[in-house]
Amino acid sequence: MEKTVKLNNGVEMPVVGYGVFRIPEDETKKVVGEALDTGYRLIDTAAGYLNEKAVGQVINDSSVLRDQIFLTTKLWVQDYAGDNAEKAIDGALKRLDQDYIDLLLLHQPMGDYYNAWCALEKAQKAGNVRAIGVSNFESYQVADLIVHNEIAPAVNQIEINPLNPENDNINWLKESNIVPEAWGPMGQAANGIFTNPVLTEIAKNHHKTVGEVMLRWNLQRGVVVIPKSVHEARIKENFDVFDFELTPDEMKEIDALDKDKRYFTMSLEAQKSAFSSFKPAD
Ligand SMILES: NC(=O)c1ccc[n+]([C@@H]2O[C@H](COP(=O)([O-])OP(=O)(O)OC[C@H]3O[C@@H](n4cnc5c(N)ncnc54)[C@H](OP(=O)(O)O)[C@@H]3O)[C@@H](O)[C@H]2O)c1
Numbered sequence: 001m002e003k004t005v006k007l008n009n010g011v012e013m014p015v016v017g018y019g020v021f022r023i024p025e026d027e028t029k030k031v032v033g034e035a036l037d038t039g040y041r042l043i044d045t046a047a048g049y050l051n052e053k054a055v056g057q058v059i060n061d062s063s064v065l066r067d068q069i070f071l072t073t074k075l076w077v078q079d080y081a082g083d084n085a086e087k088a089i090d091g092a093l094k095r096l097d098q099d100y101i102d103l104l105l106l107h108q109p110m111g112d113y114y115n116a117w118c119a120l121e122k123a124q125k126a127g128n129v130r131a132i133g134v135s136n137f138e139s140y141q142v143a144d145l146i147v148h149n150e151i152a153p154a155v156n157q158i159e160i161n162p163l164n165p166e167n168d169n170i171n172w173l174k175e176s177n178i179v180p181e182a183w184g185p186m187g188q189a190a191n192g193i194f195t196n197p198v199l200t201e202i203a204k205n206h207h208k209t210v211g212e213v214m215l216r217w218n219l220q221r222g223v224v225v226i227p228k229s230v231h232e233a234r235i236k237e238n239f240d241v242f243d244f245e246l247t248p249d250e251m252k253e254i255d256a257l258d259k260d261k262r263y264f265t266m267s268l269e270a271q272k273s274a275f276s277s278f279k280p281a282d
Helices: 025-038 052-061 084-096 113-126 139-148 167-175 197-206 210-220 232-239 248-255 268-277
Strands: 004-006 012-014 042-044 070-075 101-106 129-135 155-159 179-183
Touching: 012 070, 025 042, 025 052, 025 232, 052 070, 052 084, 070 084, 084 101, 084 113, 101 113, 101 155, 113 129, 113 139, 129 139, 139 167, 155 167, 167 179, 197 210, 197 248, 210 232, 210 248
Parallel strands: 042 070, 070 101, 101 129, 129 155, 155 179
Antiparallel strands: 004 012
């Protein structure tokens, strides 16, 4: 299996990355360092994770060359409107202390994301960003962006795990030459996913772990994965997914776990708070 995928603008993106959601800034340095030492070359952060500074510092201090690392970050909803979007891109570059970002995503399809998309296009043309994409967008929203703008999103990062395989969305994205990327690729360790009997049996057959099986299943469907762990042993385990192959029958067994349900939901109150008051520190 190839360890990178070519985006629709020719940029190469690793197929396994390391996500840093909910990792406090002080811990981020340690774990991103461990991830780079393990061999991860994609790091996924966001303005909303409040740890961009630490991610940038580790990258700058690492012995791994910058051009070997693929750095993703995301703009938050409050920064979409007016000239906020361009300022937010400058802010991200400053917090990350980088000359460029490899992949810049719009975190949520809310607010004035048209305006934000135009700012992303401008940043890509200026060379501040190598590729641009979206996250949590429905396919019709991605289509809308493509029809009415110059540059098509290279990636859509969405919630994908064996209990929520998003088959239709993935097929549509692949047909549209957009790379599907799974956030929460291990189901955020919820809903008993790590003790699921089907996944446990398949893992046993391959002398692998349930986590590795979940990640491999996505990779074999052409989906990029960005697992998160703060434990070094798991960081290593989650990267050890290139030495086995699930059979077509095993892929079907995992597909059949589909509960057709997205697990990540936020109450209206939580959304009001998250989408109206957040501001990343400069
Ligand atoms: N675009 C978006 O809206 C969005 C939303 C959510 C996430 N994301 C991105 O996607 C990344 C991954 O998603 P996620 O962090 O939500 O969920 P995830 O990677 O599916 O699961 C993380 C959970 O699984 C546990 N875990 C990790 N490896 C394990 C293993 N080998 N065995 C057992 N448990 C394991 C972790 O615990 P420990 O840390 O204790 O090991 C943590 O509780 C994020 O870090 C972020 O970069 C994006």
